[in-house]
Structures are given as C-alpha cells and as structure tokens.
Amino acid sequence: MKSKVISKTGNKLKIEMEIELDPTSMLNSEEQIAKALNEAGLLATGEALELFDANGSPIELKGRVMTSKGKQKKLPKSLRCKRNRAVGISKFGRGQGVCTP
Secondary structure (H helix, E strand, C coil): CEEEEEEEECCEEEEEEECCCCCCCHHHHHHHHHHHHHHHHHHHHHHHHHCCCCCCCCEEECCEEEEEEEEECCCCHHHCCCCCCCEEEEECCCCCEEEEC
C-alpha cells in the first residue's frame, strides 16, 4: 500500500494510491482500503497545512511575543511527525514549543 502526491497545481492536489485487496476476505480488503485512505489523507493534510505556514516574522498574542526558529529537519521525539518533514517550531517565553507543519 502506497500513497504519493502526483501533482500539485495551485490549490489542487492529485494523490495516487495503491491498494492490495484480499480476494479471500472482504474484511481484510476493507481494512487495506481504510489504511490507504488514511495515508492519502495524511499527505493531503500535510500539503494543506503548508499553505498556512508562517513567514517567520514574530507574532504578538496576549502580550507575549512568539518567534519561529524556521524549518527544522530534526525534531524532539514529542514533536516528530510521521513523515519526518521539515516543520516550523514556535517557541514561547517559558520554553514551550508547538509543532506547526
């Protein structure tokens, strides 16, 4: 089972999925279909989140200034994404971080 982004044009995304069906069990086939759809959904969500990626300028929210460290390849285990892609990390005043793919 593989899902991959085939093309991205403007706001349109084309994803290709390969699903192996089980000819002996409808239940197994349905599980494979669900896994493939979830994998494609993760890819689509990741691409959609990139549309809202910040430009790195500081943001002030409720008197607190938040800045970005920029895109990071290596992340702490608690913030690692399944695809291990570069994501922006926002750092707050007390050292708390937020994963923003």
